[in-house]
Amino acid sequence: MKKFLNFNYLISVSIFLLIFLIGLNIYKHYGISIDEGHSRINGLVSLNYIIELLNLDLYDNFKDLSLPQIHEYKAQGNGVVFDLPLSILEIFLNIKNTKEIFLLRHISTFTIFFISLIFFFLIIKDRYNSFSFGIIAVLFLFISPRIFAQSFYNSKDVVFMSLNIINLFFGIKYLKNSNLKNGILFSITSGLCVGSRILGIYLPVLICLIKVIQILRSNKEIKIQFLNLGIVSILIVLSVYIFWPYLWANPFINFYNTFINIGNHDVGIYNFFLGDYIPVEFVPWNYSLIWIGISTPLSYLILFLIGFIYFFRRMIFRILNINEKSIYNDLWRGEKEMVDVLLFLNLIIPILVIVIMHSSLYTGWRHLFFLYPSIIFFAVYAIRIFNIFFIKKISSIIILVFLILTPTVLWMYKNHPFQYVYFNSFFKNNFNKYFDMDYWGLTNYHALKYILKNNEEDKLLIIGLIGDGDLYLSKSFLSNQEKKKILITEDFGEAEFLIDGYSRWDAVKINKKRLLEKNLFKIYYEIKVNKIPINSIYIKNSK
Numbered sequence: 001m002k003k004f005l006n007f008n009y010l011i012s013v014s015i016f017l018l019i020f021l022i023g024l025n026i027y028k029h030y031g032i033s034i035d036e037g038h039s040r041i042n043g044l045v046s047l048n049y050i051i052e053l054l055n056l057d058l059y060d061n062f063k064d065l066s067l068p069q070i071h072e073y074k075a076q077g078n079g080v081v082f083d084l085p086l087s088i089l090e091i092f093l094n095i096k097n098t099k100e101i102f103l104l105r106h107i108s109t110f111t112i113f114f115i116s117l118i119f120f121f122l123i124i125k126d127r128y129n130s131f132s133f134g135i136i137a138v139l140f141l142f143i144s145p146r147i148f149a150q151s152f153y154n155s156k157d158v159v160f161m162s163l164n165i166i167n168l169f170f171g172i173k174y175l176k177n178s179n180l181k182n183g184i185l186f187s188i189t190s191g192l193c194v195g196s197r198i199l200g201i202y203l204p205v206l207i208c209l210i211k212v213i214q215i216l217r218s219n220k221e222i223k224i225q226f227l228n229l230g231i232v233s234i235l236i237v238l239s240v241y242i243f244w245p246y247l248w249a250n251p252f253i254n255f256y257n258t259f260i261n262i263g264n265h266d267v268g269i270y271n272f273f274l275g276d277y278i279p280v281e282f283v284p285w286n287y288s289l290i291w292i293g294i295s296t297p298l299s300y301l302i303l304f305l306i307g308f309i310y311f312f313r314r315m316i317f318r319i320l321n322i323n324e325k326s327i328y329n330d331l332w333r334g335e336k337e338m339v340d341v342l343l344f345l346n347l348i349i350p351i352l353v354i355v356i357m358h359s360s361l362y363t364g365w366r367h368l369f370f371l372y373p374s375i376i377f378f379a380v381y382a383i384r385i386f387n388i389f390f391i392k393k394i395s396s397i398i399i400l401v402f403l404i405l406t407p408t409v410l411w412m413y414k415n416h417p418f419q420y421v422y423f424n425s426f427f428k429n430n431f432n433k434y435f436d437m438d439y440w441g442l443t444n445y446h447a448l449k450y451i452l453k454n455n456e457e458d459k460l461l462i463i464g465l466i467g468d469g470d471l472y473l474s475k476s477f478l479s480n481q482e483k484k485k486i487l488i489t490e491d492f493g494e495a496e497f498l499i500d501g502y503s504r505w506d507a508v509k510i511n512k513k514r515l516l517e518k519n520l521f522k523i524y525y526e527i528k529v530n531k532i533p534i535n536s537i538y539i540k541n542s543k
Helices: 002-029 034-053 083-092 098-128 131-142 145-150 157-176 180-196 198-218 222-243 251-260 287-295 298-320 335-357 366-389 394-414 443-453 471-476 513-517
Strands: 270-273 276-279 461-466 486-488 497-500 521-529 532-540
Touching: 002 098, 002 131, 034 083, 034 098, 034 471, 083 098, 098 131, 098 157, 098 335, 098 366, 098 471, 131 145, 131 366, 131 394, 145 157, 145 366, 145 394, 157 180, 157 198, 157 335, 157 366, 180 198, 180 222, 198 222, 198 251, 198 335, 270 287, 287 335, 287 366, 298 335, 298 366, 298 394, 335 366, 366 394, 443 461, 443 471, 443 486, 443 497, 443 521, 443 532, 461 471, 471 486
Parallel strands: 461 486, 461 497
Antiparallel strands: 270 276, 497 532, 521 532
């Protein structure tokens, strides 16, 4: 048995090492998203605030950015748990080159995601007492095209999802053993989670409510257990305060103001959804559900539905049979079933809240990435059902998982580094007619690189952007030598090249045909996914 466990341990370590090596090898391959500039400013605003409190003189490091005061900065709901340390590191390492600044953010984002994969492995391994199922869960989460790509540049949603996983791990440990150590660790990770995004408060609240149920069920030392929970709750509040500088001056008012603005943003942005442009404040109730359904591998969705329906049916049966004489007199029996209920509530409650509150959502379902580990959990739950009732040998389960993952791996390899424009077979060949594609404008960087590569080295290239985006930010991700060769213009008349990333946040449908009909521009190059252009480069016709 010891040899077998050691073998499983070595296999697990090898897979994690491979995952990390993949990240180190490709983190430079991705472009820069328009939100990354905002995220950097988010961290620098808080850093500037701390510097002023400590009466330090580091202003020269970012005096050219015209930073607002922290109480004037509107993006406080995102927190600074990730952005602030990166700002400190940027100054400490004296990084001046913009490309290096954002590459540091890319590898840091992936590192946090990688760490969360380890904690996700531990959650699933402990739940099923199986290294194999732990690795299966990790592979499902890692080999999810949109999550995979955004784990390199989405320092908001992927970092928040990662911190939720870590918080979930320590929350489960606290529920299983409510000693001082577990309580402190759970409090710290809760503070980090909320300090990343205020929505993170729901998970500590949920775990504390389950702890209340545990206390009432145990009927032992109730006062002492409630005292323990009260201390942990205070520590959570203290951790949130420490990790969120915006709260320091006026914790209750600032927290309240941020909380009431969750999901209700009048940002003047439109979603291209099911073929129509819809303001973000008027998205239909099923907006996120549809996005999850079309951008998650179909095999994962099928497994999730099987696992979720099986569990839900079982839970309803338990509820209907709760009485003193029935053996089904509880929602869960034992710690493992408690984890199932926690993951179920972790998934269903946020979705119900968003639907009921009619929250403003935009740019896909990235705001709900923190729910994805629960989706993967129930997909693995389905595989466990197969293992119990149909496929007894774990080797056969591994073969099944290999067959499930292979098509997705091949697609990701073929379309690297554009996995963030993944759509499953529901809209595989016509997704451009119904949904936003590269809504963060990462392909603009690759378009600039293509133009540079295929034109004379000493020639100044005048380039314009069709639609919405930030071509200046994409330019900043180039080397200093490459930047000198590009002049960005908003005057299409003087532009030699036009880049279209198909972003139309303002819902203005620019008629590209007029460029062709007047023979002003013609197609120069197109970046494609599933043979569909996700970014088009036009060149001015020579007179």
